[in-house]
Amino acid sequence: MNVSATIVDGPLPAxxxxxxxxxxxxxxxxxxxxxxxxxxxxxxxxxLDYEAYEGMAQRELGxxxxxxxxxxxxxxxxxxxxxxxxxxxQCSLRVLVCAxxxxxxIGAVDEFIDRMKRDVPxxxxxxxxxxxxx
Amino acid sequence: xxxxxxAARKLGTASVDLPFENPPTIAAIRxxxxxxxxxxxxxxxxxxxxxxxxYVDDAAIVGEGDEIALISMVSGG
Numbered sequence: 514m515n516v517s518a519t520i521v522d523g524p525l526p527a528x529x530x531x532x533x534x535x536x537x538x539x540x541x542x543x544x545x546x547x548x549x550x551x552x553x554x555x556x557x558x559x560x561l562d563y564e565a566y567e568g569m570a571q572r573e574l575g576x577x578x579x580x581x582x583x584x585x586x587x588x589x590x591x592x593x594x595x596x597x598x599x600x601x602x603q604c605s606l607r608v609l610v611c612a613x614x615x616x617x618x619i620g621a622v623d624e625f626i627d628r629m630k631r632d633v634p635x636x637x638x639x640x641x642x643x644x645x646x647x
Numbered sequence: 648x649x650x651x652x653x654a655a656r657k658l659g660t661a662s663v664d665l666p667f668e669n670p671p672t673i674a675a676i677r678x679x680x681x682x683x684x685x686x687x688x689x690x691x692x693x694x695x696x697x698x699x700x701x702y703v704d705d706a707a708i709v710g711e712g713d714e715i716a717l718i719s720m721v722s723g724g
Binding site for chain 2: 547563564565566568569570572594605606626629630631632633634635636637638
């Protein structure tokens, strides 16, 4: 089982167009990307500012990835999450999961994101086109 | 005590002092802050606390030098 969690300053760089899956047990690979939408509650958005509890956020992401990978029998689970400002249209979260089969890959991504939004100490603040935040 | 997200924005600070003479429990900290910092009432009621970067329950006792944080309404992703 190969697991990693990385917090990156600013938008996440584009993923490799044709990644190489080193784990020979991989039969299904799934990449989820979270993108900053142009509107939030009907208001035009410029960006999202992500705030992370330094240290704890990274560790919680890694612990959660390990737990989810073990639970779903995942071959590899890699997480990248932004910190700081991410403009509209750019990527702030990437989850790459490699599994033997499709169902466990999809289940792992879904559960990971649900749990992350509940447990990992990262906050986002909307930066609106008209200035200010809610 | 460290503050993040909505709690930090509402109070306009990233930390507040906790005036306890004896080592308090998390429950005591929560109760005291509900009186002293009513602006973050929702965050105190719904939020969790971390001590030394680990989530703890209300029975946990905080010692001198521990890093305490209010973790409320996380919104990553």
